[in-house]
Amino acid sequence: MSTKQDQCHRLEQGGRIDRSQPLTFTWNGKQYQGYKGDTLASAMLANGIKIVGRSFKYSRPRGIFGHGAEEANALMQLGVGKETIPNPRATQIELFDGLTATATNGWPSADFDLMEWVGKIGGKMMPPGFYYKTFMWPEKMWMTYEKFIRKAAGYGKASLEADPDIYDKLNRHCDVMVVGAGPAGLAAALEAGRAGKRVIIADEQDEFGGSLLASKQTINGQAAAAWAESAAAELAAMDNVLCLSRTTVFGYYDHNFLGALERRTDHEGMTAKSGSRQRIHRIRAHEVVLAAGALERPLVFANNDLPGVMLSGSVATYINRYGVVPGNRCVVMTTNDSGYQTALDITAAGRTVVAIVDTRQQPEGRLIEAARAAGIVIKAGHAVIEAQGSKQVTDALVAPIDAAGEQITGKPVSLSCDLIAVAGGWSPVVHLSCHTGSRPQWNDTIAAFVPGPSVQRQHLAGAVNGEYTTVGALQAGAQMGALAAGSEATTSYDCGDESVGLAQALYLVPHTKPVSRAPKQFVDFQNDVTAAGIELANREGFESIEHVKRYTAMGFGTDQGKTGNINGMAITAKNLGKTIAETGTTIFRPAYTPVTFGAMGGRDIGELLDPARHTAMHPWHVENGALFENVGQWKRPWYYPKAGETMQQALNRECMAVRNSVGILDASTLGKIDIQGRDAREFLNRVYTNAWSKLAPGKCRYGLMLKEDGMVFDDGVTACLDDNHFLMTTTSGGAAAVLSWLEMWHQTEWPELEVYFTSVTDQWATCSFSGPNARKVLAKLCDDVDLSAEAFKFMDWRAGTVAGVKARIFRISFTGELAYEVNVPANQGLYMWQQIVAAGAEFGITPYGTETMHVLRAEKGYIIVGQDTDGSLTPQDCGMHWIVGKNKDFSFLGKRSFTRPDTSREDRKHLVGLKPKDPTVVLPEGAQIVPDPKQPIPMDMLGHVTSSYWSECLGHGIALATVKSGHHKMGDTVYCPLADGRVLAAEICSPVFYDPKGERHND
Amino acid sequence: MLHIYCPYCEEMREEEEFSYAGEAHIARPLDPESLTDAQWGDYVFFRTNPRGLHHEMWNHAAGCRRYFNVTRDTQTYVIHETYKMGEQPSVTGEKP
């Protein structure tokens, strides 16, 4: 049973936690207690947990290092089973009752890790570029290496079960988007909100206030945290302001588009009780105020990764915000005044500051005086050059250094301590600005990169712009908020004396040994990149910072180098004898912190992933047992198996029904475009290969559309409804593309042609029935049209009444049989289908799907654009010379390309039929075709099988294929060598296998 | 995610509503049959693909279905102007 005494590092009072609400959590199988308001990290520190994981490459013990997004070590495996979440940072997990977490690595445990010993030996064998150097050869060893590395490396594991939670997205629009709710962000949002603008303010933490929540300053006479609370309350009360806490703006994209992830219920438990667990806000903002703040920079010294080495500001935050002191005897190392405030906070918390180790030779000023007055030992002109201890800090090795921070100038002494707080200065959070393509710029005054010029409507306020005082952040926030809102700032701020002395720009702390021999000096904790590693990379000739990054893997972790990158760049600059400004910086890509795939997917998953389009007859198909095939977004009946039937048996039955009696197909999905205007014919002449000038009302014609390169792009039948009125059909998948194509030519090249196009795909439902008995079926339903073969010919259409419904009847055929397509307004589509099925019952009318349609059309050698063609076949390649108009006035789209040398050569691939030598064989679609399978590899390739089916009516397999010079190779034998070793022989033949004279559909 | 002003709908719309339609101001030759293969090939296959200012066509596919022109910087994605079909760009990168 846990007790409060377990929280040995918890202060009796202070902080923003609620001591009346104790919460129990489990870490690595052991129960602990924390309080409402804790993060997992603060609760772990309160309980004296030092080691939270093992490092990536060397398996060194690591402890909590920061307090927010910058944390590189404390990656957790949160929860178990299907609920588990890999790799959230303990510093950003709000504690809830019953929380369970384990270390993401370390075996058998984070405390005792076998890999540490491998790391200790292997470290020398794993220099930067290790992967490139080692795994280049021998090639066959890669599988062995990889298995080893994958097992040893990496962090958390994703669940293999379905995520029980849902995630969603909202599209948001605002006048002013404020990123960050620290002093600058709050001040900006207040101004924009008071100006009446639509404002969104987002902050990753559970409460607004940022650094103010851990500050002891005052703002206009009010305690900083209290001011933050009242500012947040004022914003929350404004109807025009949306306050999003627990919301990380993870990406800043083009034209002021931002992605923000809101963790709606993560603080309550592992899964949401109702609604979505996380929500992405897709925000389009007119103006953006970036008030993302700054992250503290560590210093690079020997063994600086030992548990017990922490960022100075984080130590202060744990004390002031969470009432937790991470150590009892603390050494503060600082290059600037901020470490002094931490030392004062530690002292105020009743713990010992062993010394402030200031790298500056003569620090002076307000805070230094205060530290002296508090009796704290100040060792100016000194640095901690090495942390000592095996699994946690026990001593700090401190030595005097020269003013430049490059040389040790005296004998090191060892100071006993359990915490080293490191203040290396601040790095503005330039990440979001980088996302938009803006390159950070070096600012010498603050020795840091700040966001560079942006092409977006972006304003910077506060620490993100290098303004580190609270009053400066507030004033800048107010100004930028007002600027973004087009108003004047309403408030000015006073925070008392915030004066600080000059900071020293120091990154790598010298050691008594050279970098290559000193104990490891870490730059990037997540990828175990050391100063020595960077030095080696530079020595090997990697000078561009982007190359150094990739060679060493610096900044590649889930923390994206938030703390390590600047130090790495500074070390590179020094090695190369350049300034940091000259060396430059890498830039950051989204996401600022990791975003779950669940949130990325939102609700666009499962059956909502892609719209399923249905025809009016869809319910009938479902009721009658159809299996469905995706055609574009359409669900089309594939075939209708009866009980006990195999697929092939069902297809054979459906095919024979059409050949011998009558079958019915839902053809509603064909694209339909209504074309009106006196230039409609001329337009058709230009976009189709054949002539349309003389097509009379009541007639239909098949057309082929080409792209300008002469290649087949779409096909379909177009009917002349009236002199200036046509109905074009397209392939089911090509409807939208064809309409766009027509519109493009009309709008961009031929606006003078008087023609309008309107999509009527959804307006008309199409029942296509086909077979020798088709006329008898229609005759039962229609008595106002002369259906005789003489009066209503193949490729005619008639307006008539079918089953009492006004319909357009087209006599066109894709099966080779006598066929009618009855088009009715889709509201009556299902009714019409049912009437035809009922009328056909006496003839055994059989519904058939796309697969049977494919077999029937292949028996006739009719192509399917997109299956038998792939954008590389001309009409001539397809054997369709007959459809190319020779005497058209206008040089129709694609025509000129026919005479290009490549298009007109004789050895192009041609579409032909293939008849397998073994009649029982069905060639696999996609099979490669060769002239001689005994040729050594690589053998000559002729083409491939595009369509292949068993033809029940012919009693043998049939195929369509593209074959080089195929039209000149009729009767030749070719071969399909298969992966399983079989070689199938086939004879090249005409693609028309059935009724080559077309007597049946003319019947 | 681009934010594009449709010159026909006369307001800003989200990129989801649009589709890209290639380089603008490439007129179809009036008499293709009189062109050499090289000239025709140039028209069919070759595009400028610049780094920087680019005049391109977009289609307001989910909106008014009009094609229009956009002057966009391919490096920064800044859209300098959009203009109707048949109009000429005012931002060309050339000094006046």
Next chain:
Amino acid sequence: MTSMQTPLHNITLPASVSDAGVVMREDKFRGHLNLRGNPQDAAFTDAVAQVLGVALPLAPNTSAEQGSTRIYWLCPNEWLLLVAEGTQGQVEADLRAALAHQHIAVTDLSSGQTLVNLSGAKLDELMMKSAVYDCHASNFPVGKVVQTTFAKAGATIYKCEDGSFDLVIRRSFSDYFFLWLKDASKEYGLSVI
């Protein structure tokens, strides 16, 4: 008439809830006519106004309404006419007669699309989930009409006098539309009237 079925006839209704945050109502069998013509030509606009009893809206994203006829601007030379159920054939014939010899097009789309009204206390949030377009009142006043996307389908969205939205959706996408609507409004409750 039993032979007629609206695009949304096949939906599975959600369990009924008393305080639904989102309410859907299909305006069944409304007449939908697509009209094309030259807005600069007074002969065209005058003749259309004569037939419909209301002038075509010529400004982008606007609409006009007169009795049971409502007109949406779709593009500079295209309009959607919403007319009373069953009158579309007569309106089409009247337009063709009045516009004879002009360069126009009239196309009946009454079966190809349907009109759906969405309302309710949670309408704003539902629209934010579904539409990339900014449906906030400051950007979407009453009478405005916008062709945009709704989830992954297209929609023509119109703001009604009472603050609700009328959506024109295509028939083949209507099952998907309803599936999305049901999912998006799950946390608010959906009522179909």
